[in-house]
Amino acid sequence: MFHDLNVPWPGAGADAVRELQRTVAFLDELGYDVVALTHTYSGKLPSELTSPVPNPLSFPVPQRLRVLRRCNIFLTDSASNFRIPQLQQHYDLVAARPTDERTLQQACHSLDVDIISLDLTRRFEKHFKFPMLGAAIARGIKIELCYSQGILSSDPQAKRNLISNATQLIRVTRGRGLIFSSEAKSVLGIRAPSDVINLASVWGLGSERGKDGLTKEPRSVVEHARLKRQSFKGVVDIVYGGEKPVSISKDKQDGKSKAKNQNEKRPGETLESAPARRTEPKQVPKREQKRVKKANLEAAAAAQEAA
Amino acid sequence: MVRVKFRYLVVNFLYPEPSSKSRTDLPDLVQIHSPTPDAFNAGALVRLIRDAVEDLYGDYGSGMVSSSLKVNYYSPSTSTAIIRCPRDHYEMVWAALTYVTRLPKVDVPVVCRVLRVSGTIRKAEEEVIRRSQNIVKRAKAWEGRGADPMLSSVEKNVEKERKREDVLAAVDQGEESEEMSE
Structure with a gap:
């Protein structure tokens, strides 16, 4: 199961869609199984956060391929609110791209994202530190290395920066918690999984770890994100809940509960929602018994007086 | 007598992007x-690899390889x-091939993909044969199935092309079918 979790979404124009179709077909041919289409929010987040990627896609997708939707948010200012819970509703994966030291620290320690994706073509003024990145990895956030910038870019300085940043990240994280993805602006930036593993081993990551960076680690990201959205508190998930019982008797119950509602019962006490025990005739509480008894006695006394 | 140790790379060239010259829209x-x-x-291939290695690793790399x-x-x-x-430096050649994006001379965008790394040429040859047998098998399966959506779309495109330049109509047929079976 090879994953490529960063394929930029080119937009909705006819040419762009054709290009994307070509990209998806090529990814399938190279042997990838899971692909995430990325929509990038640059600058301020718009008020409407729905994903521009249609679901299902407008062209036939190869059968084996699973297509996810992901968004990138630029962290330019650590004080602003990123509305991550809303983003999580609309996208399968949420990735953060820190631009400076402080936002990187924020993303590692407190932000609730799935992936930290760094722009490796620029030069970072400070070295990466293990305590910071280690905290992110311990929280289950993976760090992403995008290789296609180094292949396609015409600027030799960008290529050099990518290699130096990649080797540095591999050294600092001790090879743990890294995922490799393409971020290919065109089809030509995509490489076969084995080629990527070789690149990783040239950059100083063992080929076993390199393979993990394409298979195990991204899978754990995808599953973790899915559990966060679907399951109960990220712990319990129902894989198969069984079939629903035939709903003949349900109509009757509905009628009854409606009748109850008309009898000015609280809606919370309808037959369906309350456990079975509650529907039996209620025991009258002791205090109530006493009150009734007292009232009866008083009434009797009053009657006697009147007589 | 100790042999010099080599590695044999089986490389496949893929063309995901149509070159600007062709107008047909192939599947x-x-x-x-x-x-x-x-x-x-x-010869051009050897030159391509040498240049790519020199590009990525400089004089040291090209000297080693x-x-x-x-x-x-x-x-x-x-x-x-x-x-x-060379066995000790096959990763260099592989990485250099990964960095290739364009064929020189003919100027076509390309993606190189290493299919197999082998210690003996025999195993490398077997891999090539196995691959081409697979392709032939796939093509035969299409033929047996009759109307294949892919094949028919190729035919449709060829038909369209022919209408555009009807002078070539009589000659083209054989060439086109040969390309498919390969």
């Missing part, structure tokens, strides 16, 4: 596996090649 799978232009021969670099097998019709390189 993606056929486009990806289209044949290499004839102008690109084995060039002594035993050789193209043992090259087939433009299936876009497959077997490349011999």
